[in-house]
Amino acid sequence: xxxxxxTGFARVRSFLRRGLxxxxxxxxxxxxxxxxxxxxxxxxxxxxxxxxxxxxxLASGPSGRAAEEEPAKQxxxxxxxxxxxxxxxxxxxxxxAANLATACMLVELDGLDDSAQMAxxxxxxxxxxxxxxxxxxxxxxxxIALRMGDRRFLLLLGPSLRLDLEALLQLASRLQxxxxxxxxxxxxxxxxxxxxxxxxxxxxxxxxxxxxMLEAAQVALSEAVANGPSAIRAWSEHxxxxxxxxxxxxxxxxxxxxxxxxxxxxxxxxxxSTGRISGVEALARWxxxxxxxxxxxxxxxxxxxxxxxxxxxxxxxxxSLTALRSWDSAGLDIPRVSVNFSDPExxxxxxxxxxxxxxxxxxxxxxxxxIEVLETVIAGSPEGVVARNIVxxxxxxxxxxxxxxxxxxxxxTSLRRFKVHRLKIDRSFVTxxxxxxxxxxMLAAVLGMADRLGxxxxxxxxxxxxxxxxxxxxxxxxxQGFGIARPMPADQLVDWANQHANRIAEAQKLGRGSA
Numbered sequence: 001x002x003x004x005x006x007t008g009f010a011r012v013r014s015f016l017r018r019g020l021x022x023x024x025x026x027x028x029x030x031x032x033x034x035x036x037x038x039x040x041x042x043x044x045x046x047x048x049x050x051x052x053x054x055x056x057x058l059a060s061g062p063s064g065r066a067a068e069e070e071p072a073k074q075x076x077x078x079x080x081x082x083x084x085x086x087x088x089x090x091x092x093x094x095x096x097a098a099n100l101a102t103a104c105m106l107v108e109l110d111g112l113d114d115s116a117q118m119a120x121x122x123x124x125x126x127x128x129x130x131x132x133x134x135x136x137x138x139x140x141x142x143x144i145a146l147r148m149g150d151r152r153f154l155l156l157l158g159p160s161l162r163l164d165l166e167a168l169l170q171l172a173s174r175l176q177x178x179x180x181x182x183x184x185x186x187x188x189x190x191x192x193x194x195x196x197x198x199x200x201x202x203x204x205x206x207x208x209x210x211x212x213m214l215e216a217a218q219v220a221l222s223e224a225v226a227n228g229p230s231a232i233r234a235w236s237e238h239x240x241x242x243x244x245x246x247x248x249x250x251x252x253x254x255x256x257x258x259x260x261x262x263x264x265x266x267x268x269x270x271x272x273s274t275g276r277i278s279g280v281e282a283l284a285r286w287x288x289x290x291x292x293x294x295x296x297x298x299x300x301x302x303x304x305x306x307x308x309x310x311x312x313x314x315x316x317x318x319x320s321l322t323a324l325r326s327w328d329s330a331g332l333d334i335p336r337v338s339v340n341f342s343d344p345e346x347x348x349x350x351x352x353x354x355x356x357x358x359x360x361x362x363x364x365x366x367x368x369x370x371i372e373v374l375e376t377v378i379a380g381s382p383e384g385v386v387a388r389n390i391v392x393x394x395x396x397x398x399x400x401x402x403x404x405x406x407x408x409x410x411x412x413t414s415l416r417r418f419k420v421h422r423l424k425i426d427r428s429f430v431t432x433x434x435x436x437x438x439x440x441x442m443l444a445a446v447l448g449m450a451d452r453l454g455x456x457x458x459x460x461x462x463x464x465x466x467x468x469x470x471x472x473x474x475x476x477x478x479x480q481g482f483g484i485a486r487p488m489p490a491d492q493l494v495d496w497a498n499q500h501a502n503r504i505a506e507a508q509k510l511g512r513g514s515a
Contacts, residue, residue: 077132078147084154087144089210091156092201100159103168104210104217105198107135107153107175110229126185127192134178138171152221154214163200165234172196172232180230195228197221199235216240226301249294249302257311262286262299263319265487266337268496269458269480272472275504277497279336279370281480282320283487284312304344313345317355321362321369323490332497338370338401343377346386352393366397372424374403387418394419401458405446415453423450427461427481434466447475 079087088104095102109131128147135145135153142158155175157163179194197220199213216235224233233239256262264282271278286294303312320337327334345351359366371393377386394400402415405423415423425446433439443459450457459471462481471479485496 079154081148084146084148085211085214087146087154087156087210088214091144091158092208092210092213095159095201098159100161101163101200101202102159103157103163103198103200104213105155105157105168105172105175105196106148106217106221107131107155107179108195108221108225109151109153109179110193110195123185123190127183127190130183130185131179131192131194134181135175138175138178163202165200168198168200168234169232172198176230176232193229195221195224195230196232197224197235198233203235249299250306252288253299253302253306253308256286256288257308257315261288262312262315264316264323264339265489266320266323266493267480267487268485268493268500269338269478270484271478272468272476275507277334277500278478279338280334280493281338281370281372281487282316282340284316285487304342307344309342309344310348313339313341314354316340317358319490321358321364323493324364324368325362326490327494327497330494332494334493334497336368336370336399338372338399340372340403342374343386346373346377346389348389349385351389352396355393355398356396367399370399370401370422372401372403373418375405390418394421404460415455420455422456422458422477425457425459425476427459430459430461430467430471430481431463432467434464434470440470443471443476444474451475 091102091104109128128150132145132147132153135155139145139155140158144154144156144158146154148154176194176196180192183190183192197217199216199220201208201213204213204216219239220233220235223239224231227233253262262284265285266280266282268277269279269281270276284296284300286296286299288294303309317339320339324334324337341351348354355369356366359369371390373390390400399421400419401422401424402420403424404426423446425443429439429443429446431439433443447457456477457475458478458480459467459476460480462468462471462479463483465483467481468479468483485500488496
């Protein structure tokens with residue numbers, strides 16, 4: 001059978017590839033040229049010198065499976081979930097066949113929304129392309145980097161001898177640094193941050209599929225995003241179990257809200273000058289019928305991920321106002337209950353109307369309700385619905401507490417503009433204040449500023465008698481923490497408040513007796 005020209009060309013190229021495989025073959029070119037001169041003289045020398053580069057290019061061209069895959073890889077920079085699973089399976093199969101390792105990495109960009117608001121979608125598209133280019137330039141030739149969705153990128157590492165945790169963390173750090181380099185786009189500097197989650201194939205069972213490796217990387221990425229910005233997380237079996245538990249809680253959260261499993265417990269706040277209860281803070285607690293008390297950090301994240309924070313706000317507000325009415329009926333003097341409102345809840349355009357309706361329904365004045373807002377929310381929302389709601393709630397008569405003061409970037413102008421009544425000083429400023437002179441000076445400066453601005457102060461996280469006493473000496477108006485009382489159900493607060501009132505009365509008697 002006669003050989004076709006195409007087949008013959010392919011065989012010649014295959015022969016040359018075996019002889020001139022890789023860039024290292026260039027080291028032999030001087031020897032080849034010298035041998036040509038000795039064998040055939042100057043004419044053969046010229047022929048060899050001119051022909052060698054052509055032979056090298058011919059030998060290094062794409063072939064076989066690689067030649068078939070190259071156009072497909074470059075056909076589109078964006079893949080859907082089905083294609084991502086297929087690529088992950090292919091990467092896993094190649095690594096297993098070579099008895100080598102692979103890994104799946106997912107990168108998620110932050111900062112694109114801000115760029116879109118300031119400069120438009122065109123700038124965001126440019127940043128996505130730039131991020132993908134930077135990722136590819138950081139990876140090896142055998143690795144794959146593609147985009148999944150608007151801000152997520154899929155990275156699949158080619159078969160490698162060493163892909164342990166240390167190596168992958170180093171690679172993730174290099175990728176993150178590359179993406180987060182400032183970018184000059186349309187005559188202005190743009191900044192992105194990147195969270196990364198990854199899973200090494202060797203950390204999965206031997207029977208694991210590419211889809212499972214991709215899912216594990218997604219779990220790691222969700223942990224990174226939750227702890228971001230610019231966090232890096234590696235998948236582990238413990239993480240898988242925690243994620244599985246989160247999924248179970250997510251399926252139960254609606255029933256828990258409807259059945260009363262999620263309700264507020266109340267932590268007393270005490271006046272430092274009189275010792276009396278000056279208010280209580282409502283803190284969400286999930287009393288699960290089989291799990292017991294679910295940690296707030298666990299279920300609050302579930303509520304946020306499932307978009308149930310507004311519903312949580314409604315439940316906590318109703319239970320809190322109900323408790324306030326019951327304490328009034330029991331003859332307790334609880335001046336105010338404070339409820340936390342997150343950024344999503346404050347974005348409800350009907351929030352002020354809803355709160356006014358609830359107060360009227362329970363026959364309570366707005367002064368009996370405290371609205372706790374994180375400092376980061378005020379600093380990040382100078383305009384818009386959030387700002388209007390906070391201002392209108394203040395005008396209504398509700399007390400505005402700025403929570404976790406000292407951890408955000410709220411300006412003095414913001415304190416005035418939002419009609420803040422009280423600063424809640426973060427526990428990081430309070431811890432060890434009676435033993436740490438630097439902490440002492442810092443807190444004294446914060447309290448002095450609040451006094452000059454005419455703002456009340458409340459210190460969170462007070463855990464010792466020494467901290468309590470020193471805060472009172474420095475002029476902090478109110479204290480709250482485990483050293484005063486732990487959060488408790490509404491009915492238990494009645495007993496605690498009566499006992500506390502008796503202790504105050506006994507202390508006053510002793511004071512008069514000693515005088």
